[in-house]
Amino acid sequence: MFGKKAAIGLVVLLALGMTAKSEVKIGFEVSFTEPQAHYAEVEMNIAGISKDFIDVKMPVWAPGSYLIREFSKGVEGFKATSAGKALRVEKVRKNIWRIYSAKAAQVKVNYRVYAFEISVRTAFIDASHAFLSSTGIFMYPDGYLKSPSTVKVIPYSGWTKVSTGLEPVSGSAFTYRASDFDILFDSPIEVGTQDVFDFMASGVKHEVAMYGGGNYDKEKLKVDMAKVIEQETAMYGENPNKHYTFIVHNYATGGGGLEHLNSTVLGASRNQYTTERGYNGFLELVAHEYHHLWNVKRLRPVALGPFDYDNENYTANLWIAEGFTAYYENKFMLRAGFINSDNFVTRMGDAVAGVENTIGAKVQSASAASYDAWIKQYRPNENSGNTSVSYYTKGEVIGLLMDLEIAHATKGTKSLDDVMKAMYLQCKTLKRGYTDAEFKAMVEKISGISFATFYEKYVNGVQPADYTTYLGYAGVQVNNANAGKSIPYLGVASKKTEGKIMITSVARNSAAWVDGINVNDEIISINDVPVEAAIERMPVITGSKVGDVLKVTLKRDGTTRDFKVTLKASPNIKLVSQIDPNATDAQKAVLKRWMGI
Known part of the structure; x- marks a missing residue:
């Protein structure tokens, strides 16, 4: 039997445990003694964690960018002290430092971070400013991701401003607080002028x-x-x-x-x-990233939060998270008045053509592209175009098709807008992300029809988009300007490097692919005409016919060789889209709901 005294004792112990946990305090101070050399100095103060040792960890990736970036590679001079005395530190994993704190009440950690990679997802520091991408600057005690922290920034001489989404601490200059480490890691900091x-x-x-x-x-x-x-x-x-x-x-x-x-x-x-x-390009970027407030940060795949900062966080739904965001940036530009209806339908045609002209879209599905983001999206090689598709571009096309299918099925009363809003509210209510099945179920609920075949074809399959049918729902006529043409095509991409024209990719089943031209070949001439710029636009190719045999002279591994290459027809489409002035009332209803103007 669980007695009354035991129950009281348990309550006391729980209360003490809660009190102890609430007394954990973590604070950072970031300063810059050598910004011109691209360094930040970080001091981390930990109080209230009384253990034999504390494991301090740095994230290995930045949420929103699906690649293991190994931020700990920039860390130098890691040391820990307590009451002025050095503590033993052991590196126990690529991103974990074990501090043998011997139950010390307070521990101070000091380390430097080298930051010299210009991108929106990595920290960069020079004499003019410091951009602190938080996952590459701050560490956290293992097991305390939910603990609050403060960050005090000490700007370098002449720097006068700090910009961040973190909440300021009243009365303390350039000092900010985060309710937990997920908030801190999701809050970049700009320091400078x-x-x-x-x-x-x-x-x-x-x-x-x-x-x-x-x-x-x-x-x-x-x-x-x-x-x-x-x-x-x-x-x-x-x-x-x-x-x-x-x-x-x-x-x-x-x-x-x-x-x-x-x-x-x-x-x-x-x-x-x-x-x-x-x-307009800048405003499109604003539209894209701001839309992530909802789509990704709150309306999100269930795998994307709470985050595991040590490992990959896999989801098959980046075609929604990023692809739909790419799709909607165009809709918001239209609705805000920066492009017109004709611009919009042209963009949609271009988006479809871009995917259809990607050979890898016939190999990799949107869901597979999402799941493999960690090994493919940010690590392209010379054969990527033949084997993979971007979940951004394929997701944009799926968003277009799904939007039109919903509007058509509901006779212009609903659209993908309704699905996105409903899923946002569902995630808000459930306080978690959605599963693939839940998103599909909402699409079917809003549209009133099954999307099983749609998912089989376009999400989990690699079937080409039936763009004439879908855009036809909205009275948009689409024609392939390349239809019936036999355009000669070698099938290579090239780049001029140190005065040499080097092959950078070879399209699967193209003339170059079949007849043995390789990536890293230096192209010298075609039919004895020197190659000096873009190969596919050379008159010797554009003026030839499909089936013609060309002599391609190249240098491979220092040896000059001649290849006979039989030109094949370009498989690429070129779509011309326009709104039908004679559209039916049903088509006009779909068009109106689709565009939202």
């Missing part, structure tokens, strides 16, 4: 931190970024943030973005803002 401006959109304050200068117009950006944000918020019915931070890195050439819970990091070209193409 960045140009900062803000605006309100959807009832939320948005801060923009511009590093690197540029020809941007702040007042114009305030208005136009707000338009995109308001369209996205309108679709989901609510904005989940109290404040949001855009960290924008402007370089001579830049691109890419990485989403976070209440912030994002964007890469941009500093002189892109004054051309329509460049400006």
